[in-house]
Amino acid sequence: MQNALYTIGLYGAVFLYLAFALMPIYWTIKISVTPENLLYSEGIRLWPSRATLANYASVLRATDFPRYFTNSMIISITTALIVTAVASLAGYALSRFEFHGKTWVSLVLLLTQTFPLVMVIPPIFRIMSQLGLTDNLYGLIIIYTAFNIAFATFLMQSFFDGVPRDLEEAAMIDGCTRVMALRRIILPLTLPGMGATVAFVFTAAWSELLFALMLINSDSQKTFSVGLLTFIGKFAVDWGQMMAASVMALIPVCIFFLFLQRYLVTGLTAGAVKG
Amino acid sequence: MTLATRNAHDENRSHRFSVALEPWLYLSPALLIITSVLIVPLIIGISYSFRKFSAFRSEYVGLEQYRTMLTDDVLHGAIINTLWWTGGSLFFQFFLGLGLALLLNRPFHGRKLVQGLVFLPWAVPTFLTGLTWTWLFNPVIGPLPHIFYAIGLQAEPVTILANPETAMWGPIIANIWFGIPFFAITLLAARKSIPSELYEAASIDGASAWQQFTKVTLPFLAPTIAITVMLRTVWIATFADLIYVMTAGGPAGSTNTIATYIYVSAFKALDKGYASAVAVLLLALLIVYALIVIQMRRALMKDK
Numbered sequence: 001m002q003n004a005l006y007t008i009g010l011y012g013a014v015f016l017y018l019a020f021a022l023m024p025i026y027w028t029i030k031i032s033v034t035p036e037n038l039l040y041s042e043g044i045r046l047w048p049s050r051a052t053l054a055n056y057a058s059v060l061r062a063t064d065f066p067r068y069f070t071n072s073m074i075i076s077i078t079t080a081l082i083v084t085a086v087a088s089l090a091g092y093a094l095s096r097f098e099f100h101g102k103t104w105v106s107l108v109l110l111l112t113q114t115f116p117l118v119m120v121i122p123p124i125f126r127i128m129s130q131l132g133l134t135d136n137l138y139g140l141i142i143i144y145t146a147f148n149i150a151f152a153t154f155l156m157q158s159f160f161d162g163v164p165r166d167l168e169e170a171a172m173i174d175g176c177t178r179v180m181a182l183r184r185i186i187l188p189l190t191l192p193g194m195g196a197t198v199a200f201v202f203t204a205a206w207s208e209l210l211f212a213l214m215l216i217n218s219d220s221q222k223t224f225s226v227g228l229l230t231f232i233g234k235f236a237v238d239w240g241q242m243m244a245a246s247v248m249a250l251i252p253v254c255i256f257f258l259f260l261q262r263y264l265v266t267g268l269t270a271g272a273v274k275g
Numbered sequence: 276m277t278l279a280t281r282n283a284h285d286e287n288r289s290h291r292f293s294v295a296l297e298p299w300l301y302l303s304p305a306l307l308i309i310t311s312v313l314i315v316p317l318i319i320g321i322s323y324s325f326r327k328f329s330a331f332r333s334e335y336v337g338l339e340q341y342r343t344m345l346t347d348d349v350l351h352g353a354i355i356n357t358l359w360w361t362g363g364s365l366f367f368q369f370f371l372g373l374g375l376a377l378l379l380n381r382p383f384h385g386r387k388l389v390q391g392l393v394f395l396p397w398a399v400p401t402f403l404t405g406l407t408w409t410w411l412f413n414p415v416i417g418p419l420p421h422i423f424y425a426i427g428l429q430a431e432p433v434t435i436l437a438n439p440e441t442a443m444w445g446p447i448i449a450n451i452w453f454g455i456p457f458f459a460i461t462l463l464a465a466r467k468s469i470p471s472e473l474y475e476a477a478s479i480d481g482a483s484a485w486q487q488f489t490k491v492t493l494p495f496l497a498p499t500i501a502i503t504v505m506l507r508t509v510w511i512a513t514f515a516d517l518i519y520v521m522t523a524g525g526p527a528g529s530t531n532t533i534a535t536y537i538y539v540s541a542f543k544a545l546d547k548g549y550a551s552a553v554a555v556l557l558l559a560l561l562i563v564y565a566l567i568v569i570q571m572r573r574a575l576m577k578d579k
Binding site: 011014017044090096100102103109110113189190199225228250 | 295297298299300301302304305306308309311312313314315316317319320371374375378381383389391392393394395396397398399400401402403404406407408410411415416417418421452455456457460461464465467468469495498499502505506509510516541558562565569
């Protein structure tokens with residue numbers, strides 16, 4: 001009886017979370033297949049009486065979206081890999097060493113997370129244009145990397161903190177060097193953390209709008225988020241096309257997350273401590 | 276001193292030197308990037324707060340803009356709104372995120388698929404999140420007002436975004452939706468790295484599920500919780516995009532936060548100087564908050 005109640009509660013909770021998470025995405029999909037003339041008259045129906053893929057076809061054929069898509073891909077993957085590498089190093093230093101100035105380093109990292117972006121837009125724009133980094137993907141990669149390092153470092157630090165020091169010290173007593181201990185003990189145990197870090201940075205870079213909007217002018221360098229804005233005309237929004245484009249943009253993130261899940265789910269810790 | 280001991284002494288010293296240098300070596304790429312791309316521009320930005328900008332030039336005005344803030348009623352309202360916005364969003368994001376993390380840690384059918392799906396909101400661009408929720412709250416084309424009306428939350432099916440009393444809940448709900456995965460992913464990853472032996476030992480000792488949660492799960496999650504809550508608070512407090520897209524601070528300033536106020540001052544009123552001064556205020560408030568959390572975390576770690 002108690003088991004049955006537990007099962008009902010468990011699946012009930014799972015259902016509620018799923019419904020809350022998916023309802024807005026479902027609505028986006030619904031709007032993307034709704035013909036324009038039915039958009040308002042069938043606004044609250046769960047599914048339009050007549051579905052169409054015309055919005056998708058026009059986004060693919062008549063817009064620069066494939067181009068924006070590629071740009072966002074390049075930026076997000078590059079940023080995620082650089083940030084995770086740099087933040088793992090920094091997080092390891094903060095977790096495993098006691099040194100003079102450690103509090104200050106944490107404080108400086110924190111500082112970069114606290115100020116409103118609007119405050120640095122004018123100075124960053126000036127510096128970037130002097131370096132010739134406006135209107136190209138490298139400029140955005142540099143900025144996104146800088147913005148994400150602090151968070152990623154704190155995240156990696158807490159993952160390193162979660163690995164008992166004894167494991168590492170035992171390995172070093174057994175004759176492992178620090179680097180060997182890092183590779184054989186720490187890295188496998190923090191792999192889920194690194195996976196999570198990559199996922200976060202990727203999505204953060206993928207969604208950023210403000211700086212992309214400020215720094216990119218030419219159509220060939222636009223990212224996905226800026227591309228979405230081009231659908232908003234001065235007087236009316238082409239909702240169908242915009243939603244179709246957004247659904248397409250969700251696909252890589254979807255695949256990315258399903259791939260990364262492996263690292264989150266695998267109980268590496270249990271395996272390593274037992275083995 | 277013999278040559279041998281001197282050599283040993285030298286070696287020892289250079290060893291100590293390299294030990295002191297080692298953490299800085301690992302930190303240097305991060306610090307280099309952050310300093311050149313963020314700290315330097317930040318300092319330039321702070322210097323803007325002492326200057327009055329007009330169309331073609333700027334002049335030094337000292338603390339004048341800080342004095343203006345004292346009598347700025349719009350700003351005072353924005354500070355109250357920021358507390359609501361940050362507190363409301365954070366509370367629900369954290370507890371619903373923690374609940375989701377613990378839920379996903381249990382075995383059930385289709386868990387992998389569910390996990391991928393419930394994390395999706397995080398991947399949706401903010402700009403789009405705002406627009407989608409605006410639509411959902413719209414009584415003509417969205418379902419929510421009719422649902423709220425049916426279950427008695429609203430007297431009539433209208434958008435909550437147009438009513439100053441309820442408008443703030445619009446962006447807060449969108450923000451909760453967007454932020455739950457953040458806590459769920461980080462807390463789930465932290466939960467996964469707790470050795471399962473601890474739970475086995477606890478259940479052999481006869482600990483109940485609740486005792487296992489408070490004695491094993493919570494203490495191990497505490498460092499991650501402290502860091503994620505702190506960062507999230509700061510993010511939410513400075514996060515203007517969602518509110519800007521959904522209500523632009525209205526109606527009647529009811530959703531105007533410090534962050535949106537800075538946006539409006541900088542871009543609409545083109546008052547870079549005053550916007551920077553307000554930003555400095557926000558920065559100061561957040562640093563004080565962060566220092567408190569860091570101290571609390573340190574005390575917590577010492578206990579362990």
